[in-house]
Amino acid sequence: MELIRLEEKHLPEFLAAIKLVMADADMLHMDVDKLYEEAVSDPERFIREQDDPLGLGADIEMPDGTFVKRLPSIVRHMWDGEICGRIGFRWSPGTTNLPPTCLGHIGYWILPHKRRKGYASKALNLMLDEARKVGLPFVDLTTDPENISSQGVIKKNGGEFLKQVPLPPQHGKGEIMYWRIKL
Numbered sequence: 157m158e159l160i161r162l163e164e165k166h167l168p169e170f171l172a173a174i175k176l177v178m179a180d181a182d183m184l185h186m187d188v189d190k191l192y193e194e195a196v197s198d199p200e201r202f203i204r205e206q207d208d209p210l211g212l213g214a215d216i217e218m219p220d221g222t223f224v225k226r227l228p229s230i231v232r233h234m235w236d237g238e239i240c241g242r243i244g245f246r247w248s249p250g251t252t253n254l255p256p257t258c259l260g261h262i263g264y265w266i267l268p269h270k271r272r273k274g275y276a277s278k279a280l281n282l283m284l285d286e287a288r289k290v291g292l293p294f295v296d297l298t299t300d301p302e303n304i305s306s307q308g309v310i311k312k313n314g315g316e317f318l319k320q321v322p323l324p325p326q327h328g329k330g331e332i333m334y335w336r337i338k339l
């Protein structure tokens with residue numbers, strides 16, 4: 157498995173993959189419908205915004221409908237001859253802090269039929285190199301308290317539990333766990 161930058165030729169397969177994850181109960185909180193709409197409505201922009209190291213892309217809509225400014229970010233896709241998943245890294249230049257609305261430096265998902273092959277763990281490991289390149293001494297990640305799978309991915313990469321706090325109101329109700337990986 158490697159990380160690739162999605163190209164226009166991958167879009168039909170990407171859209172099919174998104175349809176699969178849209179039907180997955182574990183993904184319902186991850187707003188993949190919006191991702192589908194973005195890829196269909198403006199494919200050129202969707203492809204371009206995978207590399208946005210200056211955070212110049214459009215503002216980001218929160219689950220409650222409010223908008224926040226986009227941070228610098230890099231998005232890659234897991235590839236084993238087919239698209240397997242997606243991983244994104246975002247950061248605030250010059251600081252380890254993130255705005256409270258941004259739930260961690262790195263987020264990811266794997267297609268249901270590609271899980272338990274170590275892909276998320278490897279993808280996170282590869283993305284940590286990008287975090288080192290921008291000079292971060294650590295990255296923070298978040299998981300739902302019940303998301304044992306994602307917690308396993310973080311622990312496999314040396315992550316340690318930091319705290320459990322209420323979700324920022326823009327993200328709805330409930331609690332969120334913070335984890336830290338030292339780089």
Ligand SMILES: CC(C)(COP(=O)(O)OP(=O)(O)OC[C@H]1O[C@@H](n2cnc3c(N)ncnc32)[C@H](O)[C@@H]1OP(=O)(O)O)[C@@H](O)C(=O)NCCC(=O)NCCS
Pocket residue numbers: 182183263264265266267270271272273274275276277278298299300303304305306307308309312
């Ligand atoms: C979480 C997710 C990304 C894990 O992807 P994955 O490629 O299957 O993860 P890995 O194969 O790298 O698993 C790494 C470790 O996590 C743990 N883990 C993964 N899936 C698990 C499961 N279903 N049950 C228990 N532990 C699990 C295990 O410790 C595993 O190591 P092992 O296989 O050596 O036992 C995937 O389940 C997913 O896409 N879930 C929905 C989206 C999501 O929750 N994203 C993260 C948001 S914070």
